[in-house]
Amino acid sequence: MMKGEEMKEIKIGMLGFGTVGTGVVRVLRENEREITAKAGVKLTLKSVLVRDAKKERPYMEGLHLTENVDEILNDEEIDIVIELLGGIHPAREYMLVAMEKGKNVVTANKDVVAQFGKDMFEAMEKYGVDFHFEASVGGGIPIVMPLKQCLTANRVTEIMGIINGTTNYMLSQMAENGSDYDSVLKEAQAKGYAEANPAADVEGLDAARKIAILASIAFNTRIRFEDVSVEGITKVTPEDIEYAKALGYVVKLLAIGRDCGEAGVDVRVHPVFLPKAHPLASVNDVYNAIFVRGNAIGEAMFYGRGAGSLPTASAVVADVIDIARDMQLDTFGRLHCTCYAHKSLCPVEETKASYYVRLLVDDEPGVLAAIATAFGNHKVSLKSVIQTRRYKERAEIVAVTHVVKHRKMQEAAADLEKLAVVSEIRSIIRVENPQEDGAC
Amino acid sequence: MMKGEEMKEIKIGMLGFGTVGTGVVRVLRENEREITAKAGVKLTLKSVLVRDAKKERPYMEGLHLTENVDEILNDEEIDIVIELLGGIHPAREYMLVAMEKGKNVVTANKDVVAQFGKDMFEAMEKYGVDFHFEASVGGGIPIVMPLKQCLTANRVTEIMGIINGTTNYMLSQMAENGSDYDSVLKEAQAKGYAEANPAADVEGLDAARKIAILASIAFNTRIRFEDVSVEGITKVTPEDIEYAKALGYVVKLLAIGRDCGEAGVDVRVHPVFLPKAHPLASVNDVYNAIFVRGNAIGEAMFYGRGAGSLPTASAVVADVIDIARDMQLDTFGRLHCTCYAHKSLCPVEETKASYYVRLLVDDEPGVLAAIATAFGNHKVSLKSVIQTRRYKERAEIVAVTHVVKHRKMQEAAADLEKLAVVSEIRSIIRVENPQEDGAC
Numbered sequence: 108m109m110k111g112e113e114m115k116e117i118k119i120g121m122l123g124f125g126t127v128g129t130g131v132v133r134v135l136r137e138n139e140r141e142i143t144a145k146a147g148v149k150l151t152l153k154s155v156l157v158r159d160a161k162k163e164r165p166y167m168e169g170l171h172l173t174e175n176v177d178e179i180l181n182d183e184e185i186d187i188v189i190e191l192l193g194g195i196h197p198a199r200e201y202m203l204v205a206m207e208k209g210k211n212v213v214t215a216n217k218d219v220v221a222q223f224g225k226d227m228f229e230a231m232e233k234y235g236v237d238f239h240f241e242a243s244v245g246g247g248i249p250i251v252m253p254l255k256q257c258l259t260a261n262r263v264t265e266i267m268g269i270i271n272g273t274t275n276y277m278l279s280q281m282a283e284n285g286s287d288y289d290s291v292l293k294e295a296q297a298k299g300y301a302e303a304n305p306a307a308d309v310e311g312l313d314a315a316r317k318i319a320i321l322a323s324i325a326f327n328t329r330i331r332f333e334d335v336s337v338e339g340i341t342k343v344t345p346e347d348i349e350y351a352k353a354l355g356y357v358v359k360l361l362a363i364g365r366d367c368g369e370a371g372v373d374v375r376v377h378p379v380f381l382p383k384a385h386p387l388a389s390v391n392d393v394y395n396a397i398f399v400r401g402n403a404i405g406e407a408m409f410y411g412r413g414a415g416s417l418p419t420a421s422a423v424v425a426d427v428i429d430i431a432r433d434m435q436l437d438t439f440g441r442l443h444c445t446c447y448a449h450k451s452l453c454p455v456e457e458t459k460a461s462y463y464v465r466l467l468v469d470d471e472p473g474v475l476a477a478i479a480t481a482f483g484n485h486k487v488s489l490k491s492v493i494q495t496r497r498y499k500e501r502a503e504i505v506a507v508t509h510v511v512k513h514r515k516m517q518e519a520a521a522d523l524e525k526l527a528v529v530s531e532i533r534s535i536i537r538v539e540n541p542q543e544d545g546a547c
Numbered sequence: 548m549m550k551g552e553e554m555k556e557i558k559i560g561m562l563g564f565g566t567v568g569t570g571v572v573r574v575l576r577e578n579e580r581e582i583t584a585k586a587g588v589k590l591t592l593k594s595v596l597v598r599d600a601k602k603e604r605p606y607m608e609g610l611h612l613t614e615n616v617d618e619i620l621n622d623e624e625i626d627i628v629i630e631l632l633g634g635i636h637p638a639r640e641y642m643l644v645a646m647e648k649g650k651n652v653v654t655a656n657k658d659v660v661a662q663f664g665k666d667m668f669e670a671m672e673k674y675g676v677d678f679h680f681e682a683s684v685g686g687g688i689p690i691v692m693p694l695k696q697c698l699t700a701n702r703v704t705e706i707m708g709i710i711n712g713t714t715n716y717m718l719s720q721m722a723e724n725g726s727d728y729d730s731v732l733k734e735a736q737a738k739g740y741a742e743a744n745p746a747a748d749v750e751g752l753d754a755a756r757k758i759a760i761l762a763s764i765a766f767n768t769r770i771r772f773e774d775v776s777v778e779g780i781t782k783v784t785p786e787d788i789e790y791a792k793a794l795g796y797v798v799k800l801l802a803i804g805r806d807c808g809e810a811g812v813d814v815r816v817h818p819v820f821l822p823k824a825h826p827l828a829s830v831n832d833v834y835n836a837i838f839v840r841g842n843a844i845g846e847a848m849f850y851g852r853g854a855g856s857l858p859t860a861s862a863v864v865a866d867v868i869d870i871a872r873d874m875q876l877d878t879f880g881r882l883h884c885t886c887y888a889h890k891s892l893c894p895v896e897e898t899k900a901s902y903y904v905r906l907l908v909d910d911e912p913g914v915l916a917a918i919a920t921a922f923g924n925h926k927v928s929l930k931s932v933i934q935t936r937r938y939k940e941r942a943e944i945v946a947v948t949h950v951v952k953h954r955k956m957q958e959a960a961a962d963l964e965k966l967a968v969v970s971e972i973r974s975i976i977r978v979e980n981p982q983e984d985g986a987c
Contacts, residue, residue, distance in 0.1 A: 134843045144767065145699040168602050241697065247844040249697030255679065256696075257689030259585040260864030261575050327584065386850060403574045403861035404687040404851060410826060411847035421843035424700030426573075430653050438876040447584045526622045 117146070118153040120179035120210075122201055123191035124172070126163060127215055127242070128155065130420030131168045142424065146431040154179050156192075165223050178203050187270060187430055189423060190214040194202050199223055206238065208229040211439070215242035215419055215424040221332040224323065228444035236351065239426035244317040245270055247418030248411040249425075254324045256443045257545045261326065261401030263378075266364045272319045272393035272413045273301045273308035273359040274340050279391040282348050282357060288341065300393060310339035311376040314362040322364030322374045328450040330364070330374050336455035338377035347465065347534050350495075350505055354463075356380035367547035368486035371453030380463050380538040439495050447516040456514035460537040461490070463507050466523065468529040472501040474528045478504065481526060484536065485519040487511045501530060507538060557586075558593040560619035560650075561633035562641055563606060565680070567655055568595065570860030571605045571629060576602065582864065588873040595864050596632075620644050623795060627870055629863060630654040639663050646670040648679065651879070653866040654773065655682035656861055661756035661772040664763065666980040668884035671909070677879050679866035682755040685710055687858030688851040689865075689889030690837050692827035694764045695882045703765040706804045710757045712833035713741045713748035713854045714780050719831040720816075722788050722797060727779065740833060746831050750779035752804040761837065762804030762814045768890040770804070770814050776895035778817035787905065787974050790945055792937075794903075796820035797828045805820050811893030820903050820978040835837070882895040896954035899987065900977040906963065907971040912944040914968045925959040927951045941970060947978060 123129055135142065135152055142150050153171060156179055157164075160172040179185060180201065188205040190212060199219045201227065202212050212227075214220070218245045226474060231238040241251045245268070248453040254263075269378045272432050277291045288296075292309070294299035307313045315335040322330045339448065340360050351358045359381050359408050365373040381388050386408045390396040400406055412418035427468025433439055482489055496503045508516065516535070523529050553982040563566055575582065575592055583589050591878065593611060594731050596619055597604075602614040618627060629646040639659045642652050643666065652667075654660070660667065660683045671678040681691045682958065685708070694703075717731045718902040725735075732749070735741035747753045754777040762770045780800050789796045797822050804829050805813040814930045821828050826848045829946060830836040835853025840846055873879055915932065922929055930948045956975070963969050 120620050138700060138702050138842065141702055141767070142700060145885055176881060248847060249693045252697050253689045253693060256869060257692050257865050258861070258867045259858045260861045262580060262581055327581070386829070386959060389826070401861065402578065403570070403857045403864070405855070405858050407688060407848060407849075407851035409847075412845045415845070417843045418845050421698070421841065424843070425697050428699045429696060432881060434878070436878040436881060438878050440875060445585055471886070 113232065114435050115150055116149040117186050117434060118184045119187045119189060120154045120156070120182060120185040121152060121189040121191065122156040122179065122198070122204065123193070125191065125545040126416045127419045128191045129164070129166055129421065130416035131191070132472070133422045134417065134420045135236050136166070142428060146428045148431055148433055150431060151429060153185055164239065176201060179377070180208060185210060186382065186434065187211045187213060187426065187427055188220060190216055190272055194393050196435065199226070200229065205229050206234045209234060209236060210368065211237040213239045213428045213430065215423055216240070217243040217320060219314040221319040224320070225329060232443065235439055237433055239442070241426050242419050242422035243396055245395050245409070246411070246413040246415060248395060248397065248409050248413065249422070249423040250321065250409050250527050251324065252442070252472065253334045253409065254321070256444070257289065258401055258404060259401065261403045263399060263401045264366050265346070265400040266321050266397065267387065268318065268321065268362045268395065268397040269387055269390050269394050270358055270362050270397065270413060271308055271314040272395060273305065275390065275395070275420050276300050276393050277339060278343070278358055278360065279443050281343070281345060282352070285345050285427045286305070286343050296521050302449065309460060311337040311360060312496050314360060315375045318362035318364055318374055318376060322372065323446060325364060325399065326366045326372055326450060327448040328372060329446045330372065334374060334452055336375040340378050342376055342534065343536070344534065348490050350463070350465065351380050354380070354507070355412060357383060357385055358536070361387070362377065363537070365449070365547055367453050370457065370547060371451040371460045373453040373547065375455060375458065378536050380536055418489045426444065450462060456517070457510065458513050459510050461508055461510050461540055462516050463531065463534070463536045464520070465534040466504045466506070466529055467501055467527040467533055468504055469530070470500050471499055471528070477526055477528055478506070481522045482506070482508065482519050484522060485515045485531055487515050487519045549756065551787035553977060554875050555703060556589040556591055557626050557874060558626045558838050559626045559629060559867065560594045560598040560622060560625040561592060561629040561631065562616065562619065562638070563633070564595050564597045565631065566856045566895065567602070567859045567863065568631045569606055571863050572610065572630070572855065574860045574864045576606070576969050582868060586868045587875055588871055590867060590871060593625055594622065605836055606789040616641060620638045620648060625650060626869055626874060627651045629867065630656055632656070634658055635662065639666070642667065643670050644678050646663070646674045648677060649674060651677040651870045653679045653870065655863055656680070657683040657753070657756040657760060661759040662759070668720045671880060676880055677870045678880070679870060681866050682859050682862035684760050685837055686792060686851070686855060687861040688835060688849050688853065689862070690849050691764065692763065692882070693849065694761070697884070698839065698844060703839060703841045704806050705840035706761050706765040707827065707835040708761065708800055708802050709760065709827055709830050710802050710834065710835050710837065710853060711754040711800060712750055713745065713902070715835070716740050716833050718780060718783065718798055718800065721783070721785060722792070723777065725785050726814065727780065727785050728783065747903055750780055751777040751800060754800060754816045757943065758804055758814055758816060759765035759766040762812065765804060766806045766812055766890060767885050768812060769886045770812065771947060774814060774892055776815040780818050782974065785817050788977060790905065791820050794820070794947070795823055797823060798976070801979070805892070806985050807893050810889040810897065813893040813898045814985065815895060815898065818976050820920055820976055822980065825979070832918070864963060896952070896957070898953050899950050900953065901948055901950050901980055902956050903945065903974070903976045903978050904972065905974040906944045906969055907941055907947070907973055909942055909968040909970070910937055910940055911968070915944070917966055917968055918946070918963065921962040922946070922948070922959050924962060925955045926986065927955050927959045
């Protein structure tokens with residue numbers, strides 16, 4: 108485009124034509140009138156990179172499919188490239204080349220943003236283009252843009268989310284039906300909510316990538332995937348969920364980012380006991396939500412569908428429209444990286460929480476005292492201890508601690524394991540008590 | 548500012564120094580470092596219009612207070628005017644003059660936006676400035692910007708909100724404690740949640756102004772305050788709330804906007820029975836939330852504090868930062884009015900809902916048949932009828948209808964009132980059943 112020339116049409120290239128790509132085509136087509144009015148210009152999908160251009164696909168009619176990425180990257184008519192390949196390679200390289208060639212980039216790729224965000228932002232500045240990635244976190248939920256543009260007056264101290272639909276569906280089902288982990292996993296796979304290899308979801312890696320992105324924006328620093336301490340839901344049992352209920356909690360896989368000032372930034376993913384009254388506690392099934400605490404806004408939450416063809420396309424196309432507006436105003440880099448603060452990380456050992464601990468112990472006098480002593484030796488004070496089920500000569504004990512450092516809890520657990528009266532530590536799950544904990 | 552010159556500082560004038568104004572001063576001061584980094588320029592509050600410049604106020608030190616608005620409107624150094632006077636006059640006139648003089652305007656004024664939005668947007672276009680009003684709806688909750696920028700790929704079919712904190716607090720208290728309307732109103736007044744003259748809140752007028760603004764943006768048309776059909780919460784009784792609970796609902800004052808296509812746009816405020824599982828149902832006390840349904844995103848919700856000094860200031864200052872970015876990029880009107888569609892209104896008589904009807908009737912045989920006939924004569928079919936309490940010779944009957952047009956329900960109610968066996972129609976409240984109703 109020549110500067111100053113009135114734009115009539117902006118041409119788009121898309122890399123990948125899977126679930127989200129199909130959604131993008133549908134949204135561009137079905138909402139064409141609204142989109143043209145809002146973008147102020149016609150948006151045309153010119154070429155789509157696919158692995159097999161001969162394969163029949165829904166919504167392919169009228170589209171130019173190509174197996175050659177250079178047809179998109181070298182096409183001077185294409186001003187916006189939508190990257191939907193997923194994974195690091197070759198998505199990262201293609202996006203860098205696209206920006207080098209002066210094309211704006213929109214991506215849904217959490218892997219690249221969480222691990223190579225720095226390169227992307229540098230390329231964006233260097234080549235004077237936009238790089239938008241709303242769809243990389245929370246599917247359709249607007250969260251990247253609100254953080255970058257609507258919460259700018261705040262010092263954000265906490266960002267906390269249910270940002271993996273698969274595990275939230277599984278935990279919701281476990282809570283509703285009392286099913287165990289293996290059977291809900293099979294059910295989730297059958298429904299297409301979980302993949303054949305579910306590791307990325309159930310081990311918390313997907314959520315970790317997303318919280319790395321969110322925490323970077325919220326705290327104006329750079330958090331990478333490898334900076335996030337991660338624990339998945341594979342060890343959560345129906346018994347834990349039952350105890351949670353009885354104690355007034357629900358079990359959720361939370362991604363948590365906290366700016367603890369001098370103690371550093373604390374970013375982690377793990378299951379938690381969340382009080383039933385917390386706004387995130389009623390986010391069920393495949394829904395996602397992101398909860399933000401800022402020193403002006405107080406508490407805010409953004410809720411919606413965290414995945415799926417059309418919801419994710421909603422975010423991708425909104426980014427495209429935003430760039431189209433920028434192009435017509437001849438601006439770019441409006442939402443540039445604001446990682447101006449170089450904050451240190453709070454090592455997970457130094458993070459604080461209250462803990463739920465479930466133990467299988469000998470059913471005999473003095474056991475409670477022995478356990479309380481083991482906790483006490485590491486200055487882990489107990490809020491409550493309940494002896495519950497009994498099995499022959501064994502009993503189950505559930506303890507909830509006050510807020511302690513993770514290191515102290517680990518030391519206490521190591522000592523508990525050594526006790527002759529303790530047969531097994533069955534679960535250790537963090538308890539979120541916002542009132543008590545404060546932000547850090 | 549000269550074009551091209553590098554900006555070092557942007558000067559702001561503020562009209563009004565009440566609750567929100569004090570919040571703005573605090574946020575600008577306490578988060579100065581973050582705000583400067585995000586705005587890319589220093590933001591300085593140069594002058595503040597007050598009624599009495601000699602009065603002692605918190606956070607006034609170092610500020611230039613003036614009783615003369617021209618000191619702000621005629622000050623060429625001031626590029627952004629924050630309007631926090633509230634009410635139509637003289638806020639509207641001051642904002643128009645500010646824009647005429649080339650100043651960008653940020654306002655929290657729902658009255659002006661809901662009634663004179665058109666004039667404001669025209670002035671903005673004419674004088675080449677920005678006009679931002681995030682704080683006019685939902686306090687700190689980002690909703691105007693997300694609608695204008697993040698949900699642009701959607702055809703929005705429904706926007707529904709709890710957008711009045713006073714009434715939500717009152718209804719939450721009634722549900723929690725079984726208190727009646729008058730006593731919760733007194734309590735809300737004592738806590739400062741309700742004003743001495745509570746009409747604007749309890750009659751639904753405040754919510755009506757806000758939904759007019761939201762529906763205009765969501766449906767790309769122009770809805771004014773006077774287009775909204777309004778009913779407040781003054782007639783809601785503890786008995787209604789109890790019946791709601793028993794039937795699986797909560798009572799909320801909802802502001803509802805629906806784009807019903809050829810039937811027109813349906814915009815109204817009234818109490819509703821909302822299913823407990825609806826995301827809005829767990830929004831309690833002074834919290835607000837806005838629920839949006841779009842044809843790509845599906846369901847989304849935005850939750851937070853709908854009022855208060857700092858939360859509202861969070862939205863005001865974010866708007867100021869946004870304008871500061873625009874000024875440095877030498878752009879404006881990026882989020883211009885997108886009221887390109889001229890949609891007709893759906894008259895309230897033609898809107899559809901399911902209804903809860905509570906009647907006091909004679910306790911004698913044949914009464915149910917008489918009532919069912921009165922409904923049936925107007926093609927209002929009943930989903931359930933329960934005879935509940937008995938008083939001497941009277942009984943209370945609760946009926947829930949299937950979805951019918953409001954007109955039919957009104958006709959049936961008029962007939963019911965004429966029946967000799969009906970002593971009183973105690974309540975008629977709409978029931979929201981999204982599954983059944985569809986969007987319209």
